[in-house]
Amino acid sequence: MAVPTRVMPAADDRSDGAEASKPAPGLYLVATPIGNARDITLRALDILRAADIIACEDTRVTRTLLTLYGISATVIACHDHNEDTVADRIVTEVRAGNIVALVSDAGMPLVSDPGHRVVRAAIDAGVPVTTVPGPSAPLAALALAGLPNDRFLFGGFLPNKQHARREAITALAAVPATLVFFESPHRLVEALADLAALLGARPAAVARELTKRFEEVRRGPLDVLAQHYGDSGPPKGEIVLVIAPPGPQAGPTEDDIDMALREALAATGVREAAAEVAARFGRPRREVYARALALKRQPE
Template sequence: MSDVPAPAPARPRVEPPPRPVAPGLYLVATPIGNLRDITLRALDVLGAADLVLAEDTRVTARLLTAYGLKAKLERADDHAGGRAAELAVEAVAAGQVVALVSDAGTPLVSDPGYVVARAVIAAGLPVHPIPGPSSLLAALSVAGLPADRVLFAGFAPPKSAARRTFLEGLAAEKATLVLFETGPRLRESLKDMAAVLGPRPAAVARELTKLYETCVRGALTELAADPALDAPKGEIVVVIGPGEAEAASPDDVDRALTEALGRLPPGEAAAEVARALGQSRKTLYRRALELKAG
C-alpha cells in the first residue's frame, strides 16, 4: 500500500450569490485601465440596468462588450447633464435600474454626473454607490506619503498666475494633497508647485493599472526638473506630502493658554494647548499658572 497521502479534495469556489438589483440610480465605478479591475457588483448592476448614462458612450460600449453585456446607452457628459438628469429621474420613478458611469474610475470625482445624482436625490428617489477603482486612491496608496489626512484638490487652474494663487490657498494645509493634471501642463504645473510649496516630498503617478504604469517620487523641486516628466502621455495624479508645522511663538502660546484658561482649570488648559501646539504639557502648565496669577 502506498505511503503517499491522497491529495486533499479541492475546496469549492464560494462566491456570494448576486442579489436582485432594486430600482434606483447606481453610481458605478469602472476600471481606470485594467478591465479586470471591474467588481462583481458593478457587473451585476450593469447587466441589470435598463439605462446606462455614460460620460462617453463609445468608451462604455467597449467595456460592456468586453463582458458580454448590452444596455441602452445615453450620454451624460458636461453638455448633456440636464437631459441625462431628466432621463434618470423619469426612469427611476418608473421603477427602472439606472447606472451612471464615467470613462474611468468613480463617477463625480472630477467627472460629470453631479447634476444627475443631485436631481435624483432631490426627487426623493434612491441613489446607491457601487465602489471600485479610483485613480485618486490608487495613486495615494503607492506614493509613499502620509495618508491619514488627505485633501483632494482636483485640477489646478490651467494658467500659471491662477494656478499659483490656487496653490497658495493650499499651502497652509497640514495634509497630503492630491491633484489631477494633464500631460501637456505637467511640467509648468510642477514648477509652480515647487515655487509655492517648496521642496515637499511628492509623487507623480501615471497610467495606473495600465501597461506603462509609472510612479516617480522625489522632492517637488527635483520632479519639476526631471526630464522624464516632460509632457508625458496618459492620466496623471500628483501627490504632495504635507508641509511641516511651524513652531508656535511665545505670543501664540500665551494667546492659546489665555483662551483655554477662560474655560478650563490650569492643568486641563495646559493639556489642551499641548496637544494643539505639540509642546510640553509640563512647561505649559507652569506658564498657565503664571498667567492665572497675573
C-alpha cells in the first residue's frame, strides 16, 4: 500500500510578489548557485533566512554564500560519512516544529551529492518534504550543448578506473537519449578518449565553469574533443559532458566488427571485448563472443 507524502501547507505561496509569511515546519531541499551567486532564487533566500538549521555538504562553502546574503543560521555538515546520523537529527528537528534546509555545495541537492538517505528517512517518518528548485549544472549544460534534449539520461560521474569506465560507457552506448555526465578536469582526456573509442564520433559538448566569468562550451565530435584536450591539457573548473544519442547508421561490416574486436582484445579479455563491441554495434552478444573467441585463437 502506497503511503501518501505529506505536503507543505501553502502559507508561503505568494504569486503576487509580496513578502512571504513564515514557512511551515519541514525539510526543504534548496538549490544554490552553480557559479554566479546572483542566480539564487528569492524563495531560496526566504527559506534559508527562516531556517532553524541548514544542513550542507561543506560548511565553509555554504557559510560563504550565507554571509554574502546576511543570513545567520545554525549550519551542520551532511556528507557521506554522517548522513544516517544527520537524517535522524533532521527528522527530530522537523517533528519539533523546526524548519530544516538541505543544500549542496552547488546546484540541486542530491544530484550526485549526499542527501538521499536524509530524504528517505524524512519520507519514512512522515514529515513534510518539499523542494525549492533552482540552478542545475546538468540542465544548464544540456540547454547550451545544442544537442537533442527531448530525452536525456544523467549518468553522474563516470568511474575513475578505465576498465570500469569503459564498462559503464558500453552499458549506455545503445540508450536512445542524450547522455549527460559530470567529469573532473584531470580525467577529462581519458574519459573523452574512451567515449570516442566506444561511441564513435558522436556530436558532443564539454561545458565548464557554467555561469562563471570564464564559462566555456566547446562543441564537436568526441574524437575531435579528445584530441583538443589531449593537446591543450586538462582545463580548469567544473565540467559537464553532453553527448548526442546514437544516430541511424548503416549496419557494420564483418571487417568493422573484427577490427573493433582486435582493438578491444588488445586491452581486455574475450568476454569484456565481446560485450563492448556488441553494445557498440548493436549485435547479439553471443554472436560477437563467438567471433572474439575465433580471433583470439588465431595465430599471431
